[in-house]
Amino acid sequence: MSNDDTPRFEPYEHPAGGWGSLKAVAAALRQARIPIAGAQALARQNKPGGFACVSCAWAKPAQPHAAEFCENGAKATAWELTDQRAGPAFFSSHTLTELETWSDHDLEAAGRLTVPMRWDARTDRYVETGWDEAFEAIGQALRAVPPQARDGVVFYASGRASLEASYMYQLLARRYGTNNLPDSSNMCHESTSVALPQTLGVPVGTVTLDDFEHTDAIFFFGQNVGVSSPRMLHQLQAARRERDIPIVTFNPLKERGLVSFANPQSPLQMLTPATTDISTQYHQLRIGGDIAAITGLCLALLQADDEARARGEARRIDTAFIAEHTHGFAAFEAYLRACRWEDIERESGLARAALESAAAVFARARSVICVYGMGLTQHRHGVLNVQMVSNLLLMGGHVGRPGAGICPVRGHSNVQGQRTVGITEKPELAPLDQLKKLYGFEPPRGKGLDTVGACEAIRDGRLHAFIGLGGNFLRAVPETALVEAGWRRLPLTVQVATKLNRSHVVHGQAAYLLPCLGRIEIDRQRGVPQTVSVEDSTGFMHASDGVAEPAAATLRSEPAIVAALAQAVLGPDPGVPWAEWSADYAKVRDAIEATWPDVFRAFNERFRTPGGFHRPIPARQREWKTPTGKANFIVPDRPPADAGAQPSDPAVLRLMTVRSDDQFNTTVYTLDDRFRGIYGTRRVLLMNRADIERLGLAEGMQVVAETAVDDGVRREVGGLRVTPFDIPPGCAAGYYPECNPLLPLWHHAEGSHVPAAKSIPIRVRPLPASLP
The missing domain is CATH 3.40.228.10 (Dimethylsulfoxide Reductase, domain 2)
Structure with a gap:
């Protein structure tokens, strides 16, 4: 693995897995400086009595392999268990203006966050604050938003939060008065x-x-x-x-x-x-x-x-x-x-x-x-x-x-599960009547903001606050320049996180970092280890137990943080036992079962079943829960010739963003992409050789990619190295999230608003220094 400034390009002809995978896992453990502790944790990854991988959501078998983890899952584990710490001493040495210049990799490589922090405008640094002080300040700011304006507050959730934390989080948002619950599913599935x-x-x-x-x-x-x-x-x-x-x-x-x-x-x-x-x-x-x-x-x-x-x-x-x-x-x-x-x-x-x-x-x-x-x-x-x-x-x-x-195939480790327990901006998909019955309040009935809607509101200055339960929202979303400019104008940003990322160093006018336990760590509440649960891509629910000691005694769990936020924001709330839930997650699972009894029947009794228990999928029994009562063929509203795969302008390429094999979502472990033979850089544009010649470019030339649309916004990413690759003519590929600035907010899937990052029309021009 390399992170130097000397890029290398060597075609990779070996299979996936094999010795390359073993070497990469060993290097990841060495890089995190946990060769022994990391190996011990990996032995319990995706196994009964162990923890569900914090990386992908692929199914966990009832009879696991000796090593039930993959190369990327091992990297995610090593990345979380690193012995590096980003505590008060780290932040006292770096202003946020300086940290904005750091790469995604270097920000996260600073290590685990350890204490709650707030941004200090005078010094432009994050400074330590107490948990109680942080909750009180956040609660005061959110309470000050009038009830009729609370659709100006967003509660975002990344795909790593457990079922328990996610259920509590969606209830907090709805008790507060909004269905603004965008999540990473809005960006992918x-x-x-x-x-x-x-x-x-x-x-x-x-x-x-x-x-x-x-x-x-x-x-x-x-x-x-x-x-x-x-x-x-x-x-x-x-x-x-x-x-x-x-x-x-x-x-x-x-x-x-x-x-x-x-x-x-x-x-x-x-x-x-x-x-x-x-x-x-x-x-x-x-x-x-x-x-x-x-x-x-x-x-x-x-x-x-x-x-x-x-x-x-x-x-x-x-x-x-x-x-x-x-x-x-x-x-x-x-x-x-x-x-x-x-x-x-x-x-x-x-x-x-x-x-x-x-x-x-x-x-x-x-x-x-x-x-x-x-x-x-x-x-x-x-x-x-x-x-x-x-x-x-x-x-x-x-x-x-x-x-x-x-x-x-879902990517994030519990993104499907979050939706199952109510993280959705669509009121028709949430059990609002059941929540009303269980907790004695009138949930909001209006449609909330999805990811694209939240970005539009940030861009236009229509939000009062953004609360993030994990993730790196600012780096993951489209229209990077405009959204980032709006982000800086937000009155309040609050981030629950394990590590530092760009969504933290670019901040609102008031900003708080709340450091949480990772899923791999032992979560003790009142001295009793707790268990959380997740849903995999195939609809099975699994128990997950932490196996490593926490990175710092000052960390709090996601459920405990959500409960404390709820108490600070909502005040006395006799309808919801927040304190009891944060002390005993089994009681949260009882509440989940009471909300969805058909899906989570006997939740606490069944979730430790090896291989998990399966949610009901009526289509597996050929029961069709559609308006017609049958499975429906959908007739396209356009012939294939109108699907837009082939640009009418031969100078326009279709760009798809891709991940490297040393990356998970916005987390970049190194600058290498072994499977594509790219080492030491992510500033590349993969192109067909015929297109390189046709457009008057050359291998290794530094180019600028600009979005080929005329909507009054200039979008470009420069310093990309032209790299010949086996890709169809008229197509190109570049890394996510580096190419996100090319993706317009309006360029999204019809009907779902998923950003259309796999088909961005671009033009390519040489950088002046690259001209012959």
Whole structure:
């Protein structure tokens, strides 16, 4: 791992996992200076009696592997357990103006926050304050906001907060008088939460780990398993090696985890050249070409069915399932038959023969799993992207049978769970009547601000305060320059955090940092260790127990901080036992069960079940909780030629933002990206060689990327190094969050408001110093 100023570019041809992964884990433990303590913690990661990973949300098996963690999960653990501290002495040495010049990596590398801090305008430093003083000042500021103006306060939640803390947090916001509860789901998988209720009647996926043992084919769309959910490679490797299951991938970039894998826990694969080829077909579609590609799959399937029927052979689509369980197929069929292959090929960037080959795999399979990630959801048509995957599965009857279903892969470790326990800006998704019954108050009924709405309010100076339960909101959101300018004008910013980030050093006119325990640390309340819970990507609820001593005795847990904030903000609140909840999290789980008895039945009795307990997913039993009472085919409102994958101006490229393998969300562990062969820098623009030549650029040239829209706002990111890469013509890739300044606030998914970070139109020009 390197963080020097000498970038290196060396193509990486090795599999995901293997010795590269082991070396990276060892280096992460050394960098955090916890080689022994870190290894001891990793032995209990994602296991019964241990802690749920603070990184990805992939499922935790009932019978875990000896090492039930991946390279990125190990880095996240080491990053949290570091022996570095950012306490009062650190802040006395650095003004916030200075810290603003630090990189994301260097800010977090300063170490764990240890005491509550407030910004001192006179010295431009964070200075230590007592917990009681901080809560009283925050409470006084929020109480001063008139009830009719409390929609000017935002309660943001990142995806790491536990079910217990999240439930308390949403209740605090609603008791205060607002549904302003944006969260990280708004930035990534809200397209799923909008799309699937319309098609399948559920807001989450239908696949469990067991389904991977029974599937006949797996299709990937816009998901980078090697970086986003590496533990899934165990299921993929088993499918390939033990049952020769085909895996068909659609991704603009060839990601190493979907090409080949060497299992670090396999002596054979570690001591020999043996690896597992993951994808049996890999289709590098054009950025934004997903609707066209999936339309091509569906059309090829329909035409293959026509030919089979003419020959008197078995049908290629499940007509019995379609007739009994679905609505709208006739209209969807008519849409498909009106599509032209030349439009599909042009917009997807894939040949008809390639799509027909993939469709043939789909047609032969009795049970198909479709896996997707933010490569589908973070587009202008992200909701429709997801619904096209659903359409494809419904054509084959691949929902509600073993080994089949739709599998959205969530990134953050409890982002799905937060939504389950009420973190939502949409009042129709929150159990407001039940909250009223349980706690004796009238919850607000108006729609709250989502992430885009909160950014607009910050930009326009319409907020009184921003409260953040974890995360790095300012760095994660679009329209960086305008939102950051508005952020500085906020009357109050409050951040509950474990480490320093840019959302802290850029601050409101009054600012507080409240340091919390990490999930890996033992959480003792009144001397009794507490347990929290999380929900994984497949809808299973798990217990999580801290295993390490806290970084400082002065830290408080997230539930304790939320409870203290509630008491300071709301005053005497006889309807809610905040103090009891903060002392005993089992009582919070009882409250969660009382609010959602069908989902959390016998919560305290069941959440320690190895592998967790599963929330009800009616679509798995072919019960369709939709207005039609059936699963719905969704007919696109535009032909593939109008989906916008191919820019009309040949000088405009489609940019997708990506993460490196040394990164989790906005947390950057090092400047390396081993899988892409990039070391010591993140200031790169990955381009097709033909585009580099066509645009008059050269490898290594320093360029400026500017957003190719004319809306009166200039957006650009400079100092990017032109780097040839295996990416389709007309496409480019750059790192998140460095490229966020290029993303307009209005450039988001229709219907879900997820920022469309995977398809930003850009132009590229050389920096003056790079001109010949």
